[in-house]
Amino acid sequence: MGKQSIHQRADRLFELMRLLRGGGVHRAEDLAARLEVSVRTIYRDVARLEASGVAVSGTRGTGYVLRDEMTLPPLSLSAEEIEALNLGLAVLSEAGDDGLRRAAGSLAGKIDDALPAEGLAQRDAWKTAFVPFADAGRTLAHLPLLRSAIAAKQKVALTYTGPSGDVTRRVIRPLRTDYVARSWTLTAWCELRNDIREFRLDLIESAEALPELFVEDSGTGLHS
Amino acid sequence: MGKQSIHQRADRLFELMRLLRGGGVHRAEDLAARLEVSVRTIYRDVARLEASGVAVSGTRGTGYVLRDEMTLPPLSLSAEEIEALNLGLAVLSEAGDDGLRRAAGSLAGKIDDALPAEGLAQRDAWKTAFVPFADAGRTLAHLPLLRSAIAAKQKVALTYTGPSGDVTRRVIRPLRTDYVARSWTLTAWCELRNDIREFRLDLIESAEALPELFVEDSGTGLHS
DNA sequence: TGACAACTGACATAAACTTGTCAGGAGTGC
DNA sequence: GCACTCCTGACAAGTTTATGTCAGTTGTCA
Incomplete structure (x- = not known):
C-alpha cells in the first residue's frame, strides 16, 4: 500500500511525461509496470497531468497519446x-x-x-498584487545562465544528480527549456552520452558556461 | 491538538493578512487569540507569509508590523x-x-x-514553454469581468458565499484586486453594507456587470 | 539589569493525503 | 455478443503534514 517518499510523486509525474513524450500510444498497465506503481495510480496521475494542462488523450480500448498542443487559437481572454x-x-x-x-x-x-x-x-x-509561491525556491537558480547559454549557443558544464542519486559531471549543448508538470526541464545535447537528454533544473548542482561555442546541426539539434 | 479542516489554513492566512493590513503593531499572542489558534502557529504562519513575499516585520519585544514596500528604485536593468x-x-x-x-x-x-x-x-x-498550474481552476473565473468593471467604473451584481456559508446577493462598486497568500481578493464598495468590503474571488458564485456606472469619491473610494 | 515578545527546536497527536485493492461502468473495435 | 481499455468510486493501510505543548534562546526597550 502507500509507500511514500518526499518527492516520489513529482519524480513519477516527470517520468510519466517523459514516457508520453516519447510518442506512440501507451497503455496504463504498461506505464504502471514501467513506473512500478498500480494502474489506479496511473489513472490518477494522468488526471493530474490533464488538470495541469498537459494535452494527453486517453481512448478506451487503445491507450494514451500525447497530443501535439502547438495550437494556440487566438481566442480572447479566458x-x-x-x-x-x-x-x-x-x-x-x-x-x-x-x-x-x-x-x-x-x-x-x-x-x-x-x-x-x-x-x-x-x-x-x-500594483498592490503580492506574488507568493515560495516552494520552488532555488529550483530556478540556474535558469538565467542556461537561458543565455541557449541564446549564445554556448556549451555548459553541468554537475547533475541523476534520479538514482548518482552525481555526474558533463558538458552539454543547451537547446531548449520547458516548464511542464510543475518542474523546469532543460533539453540539451549531452556530450557525455552523445544523445539528446532532458535534465531537471532542480537536480542541477552547478552549471558553468564555457567559452566554447557549438553549432546546432541536424544530428545534434532539436529537429533531427 | 491538530484539528484540521480542508482549507482552514488558507482561511487563517487570509484573515491574518487582513488583520495585519489594518495597520499598527500586532502581538503574536493577540493574533493567536483572534484566530483561535496557538502562538506557535502564528509564528509558523508569519514565516509562511514572509516566505511568500509578504513584507511583514517582527520586532522582539514589540510585535508585527506590515511594511509599506512600495520602494521601486529606478535602477537600470541588469x-x-x-x-x-x-x-x-x-x-x-x-x-x-x-x-x-x-x-x-x-x-x-x-x-x-x-x-x-x-x-x-x-x-x-x-516560445515552447508550457504554462500548467490548474489547481486553482475556476477560482479566477470572474477576474476578467471584475478587471474590466474596475477599469470602466461599472457596478457589479455579486452573488457571494460568506465565510460562514450564507449566500448573499449585492451590488458593489469594484475598486481593486489583490493577489495575496495564494488567493485573489476584490476590494469594493458594497452598496448592501454601505462600506468598503473585501471579497474572496473563490467565494463568488456569480458576477454580472451592470450598465450602471459609479464615481469613486472620497467617501466610497480607496483613499477615504 | 529585568520584562517583554519574537523566535526556534523537539515531541506527541490528530487530521489529511497518497496509494493499493477491489468492484463495477462505459466506450471502442472485433 | 466479446475482448480490451479507460475511468470512477469506495475502502483500508501507510505516510505525511499541521497543530499544540513545552522548553529554551535571543533581541529590544525601559
Whole structure:
C-alpha cells in the first residue's frame, strides 16, 4: 500500500511525461509496470497531468497519446489564460536571485504603463498584487545562465544528480527549456552520452558556461 | 491538538493578512487569540507569509508590523532582470489577453531597441514553454469581468458565499484586486453594507456587470 | 539589569493525503 | 455478443503534514 517518499510523486509525474513524450500510444498497465506503481495510480496521475494542462488523450480500448498542443487559437481572454499569466509571474518572482525577483515585481508595473486604453485604475489595481509561491525556491537558480547559454549557443558544464542519486559531471549543448508538470526541464545535447537528454533544473548542482561555442546541426539539434 | 479542516489554513492566512493590513503593531499572542489558534502557529504562519513575499516585520519585544514596500528604485536593468523580463513577456504572449499581449510586444520592442543584438534568439527559446498550474481552476473565473468593471467604473451584481456559508446577493462598486497568500481578493464598495468590503474571488458564485456606472469619491473610494 | 515578545527546536497527536485493492461502468473495435 | 481499455468510486493501510505543548534562546526597550 502507500509507500511514500518526499518527492516520489513529482519524480513519477516527470517520468510519466517523459514516457508520453516519447510518442506512440501507451497503455496504463504498461506505464504502471514501467513506473512500478498500480494502474489506479496511473489513472490518477494522468488526471493530474490533464488538470495541469498537459494535452494527453486517453481512448478506451487503445491507450494514451500525447497530443501535439502547438495550437494556440487566438481566442480572447479566458480565465485559464489569466491564471496562467499570474502564476507565470508568480513563478518568476520565486526564481531565486534578487535580480529576477525584482524584475518580476516591477514587470507588472511596466506592463500597466504600457497598457494603452485600459487606464489608470487598472495600474493601481495590479500594483498592490503580492506574488507568493515560495516552494520552488532555488529550483530556478540556474535558469538565467542556461537561458543565455541557449541564446549564445554556448556549451555548459553541468554537475547533475541523476534520479538514482548518482552525481555526474558533463558538458552539454543547451537547446531548449520547458516548464511542464510543475518542474523546469532543460533539453540539451549531452556530450557525455552523445544523445539528446532532458535534465531537471532542480537536480542541477552547478552549471558553468564555457567559452566554447557549438553549432546546432541536424544530428545534434532539436529537429533531427 | 491538530484539528484540521480542508482549507482552514488558507482561511487563517487570509484573515491574518487582513488583520495585519489594518495597520499598527500586532502581538503574536493577540493574533493567536483572534484566530483561535496557538502562538506557535502564528509564528509558523508569519514565516509562511514572509516566505511568500509578504513584507511583514517582527520586532522582539514589540510585535508585527506590515511594511509599506512600495520602494521601486529606478535602477537600470541588469542581465538577470532582462532574463526575467523576457521570461515574463514570453509567458504573457502565450497566455495574455490582447491588451497584455500588446503590452508585452511593445515592451519587448523597447528592450530590443535598447539592447544591441541579443534579444531575438532568446525570446524564441521561450516560445515552447508550457504554462500548467490548474489547481486553482475556476477560482479566477470572474477576474476578467471584475478587471474590466474596475477599469470602466461599472457596478457589479455579486452573488457571494460568506465565510460562514450564507449566500448573499449585492451590488458593489469594484475598486481593486489583490493577489495575496495564494488567493485573489476584490476590494469594493458594497452598496448592501454601505462600506468598503473585501471579497474572496473563490467565494463568488456569480458576477454580472451592470450598465450602471459609479464615481469613486472620497467617501466610497480607496483613499477615504 | 529585568520584562517583554519574537523566535526556534523537539515531541506527541490528530487530521489529511497518497496509494493499493477491489468492484463495477462505459466506450471502442472485433 | 466479446475482448480490451479507460475511468470512477469506495475502502483500508501507510505516510505525511499541521497543530499544540513545552522548553529554551535571543533581541529590544525601559
